[in-house]
Amino acid sequence: MLTFVQFAFGMRRVAVTWLLTAVALVSSAPGIAQDKAASGPIAVCVECHGNDGVGYKAGIPHLNGQPIPLLTNMLSSYREGKRPTKVKFHKDIPAADVGALAKHYAEQKAQRPKSATKPDLIARGEPLFSNRCADCHVDSGRDSDKEAPLMAGQDVDYLVAQTLAFKSGERKFPYLMDKAYKDLSDDDLTAIAHYFASQDQVAQQQGRKRRR
Numbered sequence: 001m002l003t004f005v006q007f008a009f010g011m012r013r014v015a016v017t018w019l020l021t022a023v024a025l026v027s028s029a030p031g032i033a034q035d036k037a038a039s040g041p042i043a044v045c046v047e048c049h050g051n052d053g054v055g056y057k058a059g060i061p062h063l064n065g066q067p068i069p070l071l072t073n074m075l076s077s078y079r080e081g082k083r084p085t086k087v088k089f090h091k092d093i094p095a096a097d098v099g100a101l102a103k104h105y106a107e108q109k110a111q112r113p114k115s116a117t118k119p120d121l122i123a124r125g126e127p128l129f130s131n132r133c134a135d136c137h138v139d140s141g142r143d144s145d146k147e148a149p150l151m152a153g154q155d156v157d158y159l160v161a162q163t164l165a166f167k168s169g170e171r172k173f174p175y176l177m178d179k180a181y182k183d184l185s186d187d188d189l190t191a192i193a194h195y196f197a198s199q200d201q202v203a204q205q206q207g208r209k210r211r212r
């Protein structure tokens with residue numbers, strides 16, 4: 001068999017094929033093994049965000065599938081101190097690496113693990129979402145307008161913290177989001193965060209809910 005392949009495609013082609021197979025096997029190995037294999041600027045990120053963008057524990061956001069401009073924007077905000085962060089690594093990202101890191105995580109298609117969301121909070125959050133947030137956090141947070149992040153299937157602890165961070169002033173409201181927040185209580189906002197987190201990350205084939 002090998003002799004035939006060598007004959008048909010030539011030695012070099014076979015060597016390349018073997019090499020590619022080996023690389024594919026290494027990079028498709030799950031979990032830690034894959035993360036340890038990460039090199040380059042991403043090596044510092046995988047400990048928390050994985051190579052596939054899935055946060056390793058509650059409170060750490062999933063980054064997979066976020067639009068490139070959003071990730072670029074966030075990383076630049078961290079570097080420039082415009083968005084507060086508890087994570088020192090975020091501030092130390094070299095400007096030259098921002099583009100590649102954003103592209104890497106934007107392209108990941110991993111399945112996000114389901115967060116522990118509460119049914120009563122989801123039910124309370126849904127109409128509030130529709131009335132206040134759906135214009136920009138389109139399709140239940142699966143899509144976005146005005147460079148809003150995708151929030152469907154995001155980690156619930158992360159989302160609750162960030163939703164309240166705008167209200168407390170820790171994070172600066174983007175354009176017009178402050179109007180959407182008007183008169184909402186912390187409990188309302190927590191409920192909306194549970195609603196976002198409970199949503200499937202990818203749209204169902206049929207039965208998409210429309211607001212109007």
Ligand code: HEC
Pocket residue numbers: 041042044045046047048049059060061063071074075084085086087089090093101149158
């Ligand atoms: C020690 C764990 C840890 C490491 C290492 C880490 N992060 Fe984070 N990341 C977090 C946490 C926690 C947050 C939530 C917000 C915060 O505190 O900044 C976050 C938030 C983010 C966000 C914002 C997501 C959003 O939806 O707004 C981006 C983008 C990000 N990290 C990218 C990176 C990249 C790229 C690296 C590697 C250079 C990295 N992070 C390294 C823990 C980490």
Ligand code: HEC
Pocket residue numbers: 061073129132133134135136137145146147148149151159162163172174175176177180181184189192193
């Ligand atoms: C006018 C458009 C608009 C409306 C309406 C809006 N948002 Fe946003 N939202 C944005 C944009 C833009 C961002 C990105 C923020 C940034 O760059 O810091 C954002 C970010 C967020 C984030 C941060 C997510 C993350 O991964 O870090 C949360 C949480 C959020 N919005 C919640 C809400 C809630 C809750 C409502 C409704 C009460 C709402 N937003 C209404 C535009 C909007």
